[in-house]
Amino acid sequence: MKKPQTTRFIIFSFLSIFFAGLCHAKTSIILLGPPASAQAKFLVKKLGVPSISTGDLLRAELSSKSEISLKIKDTMSQGKLVADEIVIDLVKKRIAEKDCQNGFILDGFPRTIPQAVALKTSNIEINYVVNIAVPDSEVIGRISGRRVHPASGHTYHVKFNPPKVEGKDDQTGEDLITRKDDSEEVIKKRLEIYKSQTNPLIDWYKKEKNIKFIDVDGSKDIKKVSEEIGKFF
Ligand code: ADP
Numbered sequence: 001m002k003k004p005q006t007t008r009f010i011i012f013s014f015l016s017i018f019f020a021g022l023c024h025a026k027t028s029i030i031l032l033g034p035p036a037s038a039q040a041k042f043l044v045k046k047l048g049v050p051s052i053s054t055g056d057l058l059r060a061e062l063s064s065k066s067e068i069s070l071k072i073k074d075t076m077s078q079g080k081l082v083a084d085e086i087v088i089d090l091v092k093k094r095i096a097e098k099d100c101q102n103g104f105i106l107d108g109f110p111r112t113i114p115q116a117v118a119l120k121t122s123n124i125e126i127n128y129v130v131n132i133a134v135p136d137s138e139v140i141g142r143i144s145g146r147r148v149h150p151a152s153g154h155t156y157h158v159k160f161n162p163p164k165v166e167g168k169d170d171q172t173g174e175d176l177i178t179r180k181d182d183s184e185e186v187i188k189k190r191l192e193i194y195k196s197q198t199n200p201l202i203d204w205y206k207k208e209k210n211i212k213f214i215d216v217d218g219s220k221d222i223k224k225v226s227e228e229i230g231k232f233f
Pocket residue numbers: 034035036037053054055056058075076077079080081082083084087107108109110111112115181190
């Protein structure tokens with residue numbers, strides 16, 4: 001028979017390890033969904049972890065006119081996917097930053113199977129994949145009304161989220177623009193690419209045992225979709 005003191009010690013050690021584990025629990029989420037699924041901001045507020053948008057990372061490269069910008073400029077304006085190696089490298093560097101240590105939200109990454117494999121082989125832990133399904137017609141409507149403030153990256157929508165003054169950023173009063181790749185022709189191209197290159201990730205992630213896969217109907221208005229997602233976090 002074990003002495004009561006020994007038993008107490010074992011229980012105490014077990015609970016300490018358990019709670020230490022809980023305190024360090026990460027929330028790392030992948031948002032899968034066609035262009036303009038628009039749920040990252042809400043999760044950042046709710047969970048207090050940063051969102052990593054590969055579109056934003058790549059646009060930052062473009063505006064800093066870095067060496068990479070020369071390689072990605074045409075690809076992006078045509079709505080095609082940037083080479084896997086470039087995006088993977090940017091994401092890995094971003095995740096290594098301090099603010100990601102309690103988790104992060106990946107928005108727009110991965111978009112291809114090789115990108116998902118790169119995450120896995122780099123031992124970057126992912127806990128959830130939220131798959132937001134949006135019909136094509138809705139995507140086209142959302143993107144064609146999108147307006148952006150280039151300096152801050154703030155986005156608006158002429159109908160669903162208009163700025164206080166038409167065509168002007170709420171905070172700075174500066175002009176809003178329509179992104180070059182938000183024209184209807186380029187949007188159709190992006191949707192095509194989404195279907196062929198990104199949709200296969202749905203089955204890929206459904207098979208991953210340690211990742212919770214969440215399906216969400218993204219056709220409703222953005223707030224309702226947020227409420228739906230919020231139930232899981
Ligand atoms: P949206 O969310 O409207 O689709 P993003 O801002 O996420 O647009 O992406 C804009 C462009 O950046 C894409 O059309 C593509 O050229 C490039 N891009 C973003 N993420 C990736 C990625 N994971 N892999 C390859 N290219 C990407």
